[in-house]
Amino acid sequence: MIKLDHIYKSFGRIPVLKDIFLDYGQNQAIGLIGPNGSGKSTLIKIILGMVLPQKGEVTFDGKPITGQSQYRRHIGYMPQMSRFPANMTVSQLFHMMKKLRKDEKQRDLDLYHAFEIEQMGSKRLEILSGGMKQKVSAALAFLFDPKVLVLDEPTAGLDPIANEILKEKLQKSLGNDRLILISSHILNDLDDIITHVCYLMEGEVKFFKPLEQLRAETAENRLNRIIAQVLKQEKNHV
Template identity: 50%
Template structure:
């Protein structure tokens, strides 16, 4: 569904991503993890056409994305920090986004699940600049899911949300995941990734260190907690110290 082919990105002298080759497919729920500054958001922004790579190609449904950004209509994006016009009321923002989507060919019934669950109707006359960080996150989440996209990209989705709102959002992610959508999440909250994802893409030192099913990781490293596996990886700069074998396993006959 989405394929990166030899993608590299530098910011000045800083090489953030080098020769990235990876494919993401429908039905996968992928955690993108790596230390701070390892290029997770950059990878997502390249996917969204918000950052232009220095080299390499991006494919969406096997079509090379050159300059035509229509594919973005099929992606719902919840940014880490939402930037919206400050004087716009929530109701106006929703209307504006619906108009933009409709004008670019979207038709359908907007998905109001999150608007309802977060009770956004109650605050729809507030301007974006007057909202708390968490409430802005809720509006961002509601917008990401609103146009029934086949791909959901969620950058630190639960950071800043209160526990009840966190649960609402996680339930919604699971609901869309069950429909076979492609879900891509970056987060430092391992418990969330444990719950919401089935694949881990680990980035460090500008390279993909691995892309694995979470179940494979658990059995490979004989550890149930994804958080422990990832923490161990970060401490050891991308390499997991192989767990010591139990005595019985050391015996060769």
């Protein structure tokens, strides 16, 4: 569905992504993880067309994304930090989004209702707490029932109840030829959601494997212990 073919990106003289080759497919929920500065956010922005690589090509359903934006209609994006129009109310934001995409009749309102977005409809976006903004952002990401979900630190700032609601929604969303890509430092939140792990370090893909394969290779069940075991094994082999 989304293929990154030999992507290279640098900022000035500093390489951020080094010859990245990845092929993300349908019915995958991928945990994109790695330490700070590993290139995760840049990779996401390249997929979304927000950053252009110096080398390589990104394709969506077999078509290059360069020079076209229609593919983004199939992507629901939840950024790490949402920057909404300050003076707009929550209701106005959702009304605007529906008007901009009025041709798309398929709507997914599960999170809109679960997070009680309608009850905060009259609030201006600039006064919302970080957790409330996360709820609005999550509801928007799912709103048009996209076949690709890209979520950057989705559980950051959410209270425990909202966190579980979002995780349950993600679990239910896998399938129907959908692709889910989640970048997160909170590995415990990914254990029951993801099917694959893509680990970046210093701008390189260290591994991209099914979670079940990693569990078999490490004899560990929890993702944080799996990652620790894999990195320990690599260190011992150096």
